[in-house]
Amino acid sequence: MRRRNRALAALLLCGAAGGAVAFWPALAQKQLAQSQKAPESLLPPGFGEPAQQPPPPPQQPSEPGAPAAQPRPGAPAELLPPLALTPPEEANAPPDAATAAQDEQKAANLEMPPSARRSLAAVGVIEPPYGFAADAFGRARGPFLTTLMRRLDAPVASRWESILLRRALLSRVPAPRGVAPVDWVAERAWLLLRMGEADAARMLVQGVDVADFDPRMYQVATQTALATADPAGLCPLVPGASAFSKEPVWPLAAAMCAALSGEAGMSGMLMDRARGQRVARGVDLLLAEKVAGAGIGGRRAINIEWSDVDRLTAWRFGLSAALAVKIPDALFNSVGPQVQAWRARAPEYAPLDRAASARVAAALGVFSNAALVDLYGQIADATDPAEITDSDAGRLRTAYVGEDDATRMTAMRALWDKAEGERDRYGAAILTARAAARITPDPGLSGDAASLIGSMMSAGLDMQAARWARIVEGMNAGKADKAWAMLAVGTPEPSVDLSFGRIDGFRSRSGDEGLQKSRLLIAALAGLGRVPARDQARLASAAGLPLDAQDRWTRAIDRAAREGEAGTVALLCAVAMQTPGWGGVPAQHFYHMIAALRAVGYEPEARMMAAEAMTRL
Numbered sequence: 001m002r003r004r005n006r007a008l009a010a011l012l013l014c015g016a017a018g019g020a021v022a023f024w025p026a027l028a029q030k031q032l033a034q035s036q037k038a039p040e041s042l043l044p045p046g047f048g049e050p051a052q053q054p055p056p057p058p059q060q061p062s063e064p065g066a067p068a069a070q071p072r073p074g075a076p077a078e079l080l081p082p083l084a085l086t087p088p089e090e091a092n093a094p095p096d097a098a099t100a101a102q103d104e105q106k107a108a109n110l111e112m113p114p115s116a117r118r119s120l121a122a123v124g125v126i127e128p129p130y131g132f133a134a135d136a137f138g139r140a141r142g143p144f145l146t147t148l149m150r151r152l153d154a155p156v157a158s159r160w161e162s163i164l165l166r167r168a169l170l171s172r173v174p175a176p177r178g179v180a181p182v183d184w185v186a187e188r189a190w191l192l193l194r195m196g197e198a199d200a201a202r203m204l205v206q207g208v209d210v211a212d213f214d215p216r217m218y219q220v221a222t223q224t225a226l227a228t229a230d231p232a233g234l235c236p237l238v239p240g241a242s243a244f245s246k247e248p249v250w251p252l253a254a255a256m257c258a259a260l261s262g263e264a265g266m267s268g269m270l271m272d273r274a275r276g277q278r279v280a281r282g283v284d285l286l287l288a289e290k291v292a293g294a295g296i297g298g299r300r301a302i303n304i305e306w307s308d309v310d311r312l313t314a315w316r317f318g319l320s321a322a323l324a325v326k327i328p329d330a331l332f333n334s335v336g337p338q339v340q341a342w343r344a345r346a347p348e349y350a351p352l353d354r355a356a357s358a359r360v361a362a363a364l365g366v367f368s369n370a371a372l373v374d375l376y377g378q379i380a381d382a383t384d385p386a387e388i389t390d391s392d393a394g395r396l397r398t399a400y401v402g403e404d405d406a407t408r409m410t411a412m413r414a415l416w417d418k419a420e421g422e423r424d425r426y427g428a429a430i431l432t433a434r435a436a437a438r439i440t441p442d443p444g445l446s447g448d449a450a451s452l453i454g455s456m457m458s459a460g461l462d463m464q465a466a467r468w469a470r471i472v473e474g475m476n477a478g479k480a481d482k483a484w485a486m487l488a489v490g491t492p493e494p495s496v497d498l499s500f501g502r503i504d505g506f507r508s509r510s511g512d513e514g515l516q517k518s519r520l521l522i523a524a525l526a527g528l529g530r531v532p533a534r535d536q537a538r539l540a541s542a543a544g545l546p547l548d549a550q551d552r553w554t555r556a557i558d559r560a561a562r563e564g565e566a567g568t569v570a571l572l573c574a575v576a577m578q579t580p581g582w583g584g585v586p587a588q589h590f591y592h593m594i595a596a597l598r599a600v601g602y603e604p605e606a607r608m609m610a611a612e613a614m615t616r617l
Contacts, residue, residue, distance in 0.1 A: 481506050523545065
């Protein structure tokens with residue numbers, strides 16, 4: 001497990017953002033326009049208003065731990081070799097590193113006097129009501145929180161948990177005791193990158209002046225530049241990083257940045273030196289040369305061949321995406337799904353080429369329904385009018401504005417049926433969420449009730465989904481089970497029969513094959529307080545669900561809930577969801593998650609999380 005965590009740490013070697021400096025060449029203008037906006041809410045207007053075990057957290061006095069984990073198949077591979085940076089704790093600084101750092105600080109003070117620098121007291125880009133309160137992490141110690149973040153095997157099973165954690169990480173909160181403010185920002189941005197939230201990570205990194213960067217922050221900033229397909233974002237980092245790092249990324253970055261600044265001669269000299277020193281070769285060197293050529297308007301044709309490349313790295317992704325060089329789909333199998341989310345937002349790629357990745361990004365919680373629909377609108381604009389009817393963009397348009405419910409339903413079914421794989425199917429459900437909300441509840445559509453309700457719940461349209469309760473209650477219990485389960489846990493108020501007999505009947509009909517779903521349903525209903533305590537005990541016993549079981553993780557999240565530490569609760573929920581799918585989420589821990597979220601004022605998110613489980617299982 002520790003070896004895999006080190007591999008995950010290496011994932012974030014070279015990344016991004018360009019700090020807080022206003023150096024953004026033309027190659028990065030599209031990304032800059034997006035990054036300067038406040039983060040888009042993934043929640044609909046008015047939302048929420050008035051088996052595999054996860055790994056243990058580090059032991060520390062008075063801070064309980066987390067459940068143990070099994071190895072996770074398909075974990076993200078390293079993204080940077082052979083251009084890897086050394087993790088800070090293993091770095092060997094050159095003898096004159098201290099002197100170089102002092103000289104760099106003096107120069108930085110001339111460029112940006114201390115009075116002009118931004119405070120590190122609280123760094124973040126959102127505040128309540130969408131963001132978390134300043135005391136979201138309460139009295140939790142910094143080493144405890146940052147170690148949980150660093151070891152978190154992201155992305156997690158739940159889209160809604162990922163959305164909630166994103167909000168917590170982006171919130172303007174002070175550094176907890178025991179961790180330096182810059183490291184607190186770096187760890188939050190690092191985790192956001194692994195969740196697929198490249199733009200969110202860049203917004204955090206840009207909240208810190210480059211003059212305040214430490215080795216860890218340089219690493220995360222470098223990785224963010226690559227994840228956001230912005231090689232120009234490396235340029236403000238080159239002087240400071242070169243003072244303490246001898247990694248090969250910096251000679252190549254210096255050559256590219258010289259070209260992006262219009263210094264063709266300097267760029268050529270630096271590139272020749274890097275080539276002579278063999279700091280990189282093959283596709284890695286060719287991509288750097290192609291970026292440099294684009295910066296000086298060079299006309300030399302450089303063809304990128306992938307035949308000898310067996311895995312994707314952050315360097316290869318970032319430079320290729322910036323240049324709109326197509327990466328073979330097979331290479332994305334060598335990395336985690338978060339890289340698909342990076343590709344989904346890379347603006348140099350055509351919208352049609354990003355559509356499949358965008359559905360994955362939506363399932364991960366990175367793309368909202370509105371962002372997904374907007375992307376398909378761009379695809380429709382670029383599609384020949386004679387061909388649009390048989391395209392996904394055309395079907396989506398019909399699903400939203402078709403002349404009647406029958407026509408709209410036909411279009412939605414086509415989109416759902418075409419999806420391949422669990423994430424893609426859930427992404428298709430998110431895509432059609434607001435179209436589903438336009439369908440009038442009708443007994444004649446009872447066969448589609450589960451798909452429609454799941455689609456609406458995926459985007460937080462809980463009140464619209466509740467309109468189907470009457471239809472679901474009128475159906476045969478067995479046929480209604482899936483739709484009933486979503487409504488049982490997802491609507492703002494109980495809207496369907498929640499008697500012991502109805503719930504136990506669901507469990508009985510689900511059998512051993514559906515035991516995990518039954519357990520999660522019972523855990524969610526208990527956590528939401530929707531069944532009496534006596535019925536909770538009987539249902540849990542019948543399902544073999546130890547609701548009262550305690551371990552280090554349950555004690556940790558229960559304590560955080562009692563203390564009102566909403567940010568700590570969101571992080572601990574993610575710790576318990578380190579599994580590729582809902583089948584690996586421990587039901588007894590799910591009960592504590594739902595109860596804790598409800599206790600700290602995030603019941604709507606808890607309900608959507610529970611409805612997601614009922615939809616995706």
